[in-house]
Amino acid sequence: MVENDAFANLKSDVILTGTVQQSIERLTGFFEVDFVTLHLFRGGIDATNSPFVRTNYPDAWVSQYLLNDYVRIDPVLQHAQNHEEPFCWSEIALGVQQLQMMEKAIAAGVGKTGFTVTHVDSIGRRSMLSFNAKAAKGGETWKPFLVEHGERLQGLAADMHLKSLAELYGENEELPQLSPRESECLKWTAEGKTHTEIAIILGLSDHTVRGYLKVARVKLDSVSLAQAVAKASSMGLI
Template identity: 40%
Template sequence: MGDMTDRFSLLQETIFREIQNAENVEKAVFTLRDGYSLGHVTYHLAQTIKGDLHIDSPFVRTTYPPEWIAIYLTRSYVTVDPVIKEGMRRSLPFDWSELEPTEEAMKMMVEFHAQGMGEFGYSIPITDKVGRRALLSVNSKPGERNWSKVVQSFRPDWMDLAHVLHKKAIIELFGDEDPVPILSPRELETLHWSAQGKDYKEISAIIGISEHTVRTYMRSARYKLNCANMSQAVAKALKLNLIDL
């Protein structure tokens, strides 16, 4: 058993280096697929940011064949895909056998298998420090009979590598200048109440800290958001989906 654990650790280390050195996320998902002898691998970042605008435009990289991608897009299967729906709601990894697909989703899965894809899968939700949601999904090869053992053996590897892929995607999208700053819970809380139209005194009473401290949190949030005034800071936080109304 010790030899098997060592072998798995060595495999993870090798794939980790190969993913880091991959030219882009597209090459990296193929590296993950081939390294673990999987059917397919998909990385899905739910929303991307361009400039100061929050845009619901997913960043997806997959090893699925173009024929299936074309069918998936043409028939708008993303609106019924149970893996995506559950993956963007859940915080813990899940096996596809746990899902209860709708009738529309069942039709999608039937066509999915008809296109030659394996019937088993496992998905790992990712939420980073600024609340971005992503999903790494791995799919079995057709005819796989030991999927539960495969998942049990490699799940820790995949969970670690999911975050490596996510970091690579963020760098690919934004380089070293990630447009979403990391704000503290208190900074986000004061921005939220400011967006509700509350002034410093009212926010102080609501969250139970001094008015001076409220001003301090809001000032630091404004600096992190690179805004000239609080109105701009609140508007930018809303656009970046850091707070809601």
């Protein structure tokens, strides 16, 4: 059982020191599971080509996963993209291909049970922190564990989300602090919408939308709106 004071100490002992990969290893020991994985969903052209992933899964399974392009059918990834509450893998309904994938994962040494905690930040960037073990702790599934520790686990996922962003973009490179509205306007611009169309979608005036986009362009140090959109996408801000 994970005690409250242990969670309180986890931030300084695991989150604030070392790399994301080192945190993964420490979390594995802390929760007494077999494997931990952090997956940061990226936007723009990086969404599928270069996701930010840190894991201690066996190299053989990672290679098999990549070789077979399992990211297309991974049931945990698909579920995490549509749910914000912690969930047990046993809750997911599997298709034929997904069931075959999970059977191959178990054959490769991946545990039979797992749970995932997702986090979505203020501008919509999503990450998932997954724990995998041969057996659930304290029962047949991880559900009782998630019910008891869900809030603290979500706080942990938020900390790991921020640490991953810092590592991805460089701790010495401060990300522009776009407001949610500025990010929304840039996102719709990236979709090809005009100022007027964005104003209608968001229920704002055309003047207000132009103002948000101007501020976003300045924050991103861009000479044009197109450059601002490209920068925001590459930085994972939209």
